[in-house]
Amino acid sequence: xxxxxxxxxxxxxxxxxxxxxxxxxxxxxxxxxxxxxxxxxxxxxxxxxxxxxxxxxxxxxxxxxxxxxxxxxxxxxxxxxxxxxxxxxxxxxxxxxxxxxxxxxxxxxxxxxxxxxxxxxxxxxxxxxxxxxxxxxxxxxxxxxxxxxxxxxxxxxxxxxxxxxxxxxxxxxxxxxxxxxxxxxxxxxxxxxxxxxxxxxxxxx
Numbered sequence: 001x002x003x004x005x006x007x008x009x010x011x012x013x014x015x016x017x018x019x020x021x022x023x024x025x026x027x028x029x030x031x032x033x034x035x036x037x038x039x040x041x042x043x044x045x046x047x048x049x050x051x052x053x054x055x056x057x058x059x060x061x062x063x064x065x066x067x068x069x070x071x072x073x074x075x076x077x078x079x080x081x082x083x084x085x086x087x088x089x090x091x092x093x094x095x096x097x098x099x100x101x102x103x104x105x106x107x108x109x110x111x112x113x114x115x116x117x118x119x120x121x122x123x124x125x126x127x128x129x130x131x132x133x134x135x136x137x138x139x140x141x142x143x144x145x146x147x148x149x150x151x152x153x154x155x156x157x158x159x160x161x162x163x164x165x166x167x168x169x170x171x172x173x174x175x176x177x178x179x180x181x182x183x184x185x186x187x188x189x190x191x192x193x194x195x196x197x198x199x200x201x202x203x204x205x
Contacts, residue, residue: 004041043095047080135174
């Protein structure tokens, strides 16, 4: 209902009751709100109000478990909430919640919105981390480890990303903080260690 009401806001509404070709078929000025939208608001609000009154004083959510065990109630719930009603001669005889959801959605649809991409590498995440061992994106990881060092570790397979996420369509690599610290500790052990005294290939010749 919030979605339908926002669409019917006169400050944002545009004339939509027009015949094909962009010219109104009526002499009177077009209505500022689509007639389908007004019909949907009336039908859906009546459905919600009727069921709210029927289950009072509890909420619909609390009463649902008992309602679905009664065939008559299930049929009536289906009529108001789930049934799809096809238009007859361009006019829909009744708007269910499902009809309104299919036409306008529960939320505003943003034009050119980036399509959600599932994390295809989520199965690569290994052991369940201990509490306090967060995942770090590249920017946070580079606050802990210099960027050049991190790239070198990744190239040498000393550290591997544990997954990826997509934020606003941008792929972001994730690292486990404990993996970075572990590799950092191992690298510190090698600092200052003398090189091997083994002769080079030229010296052996």
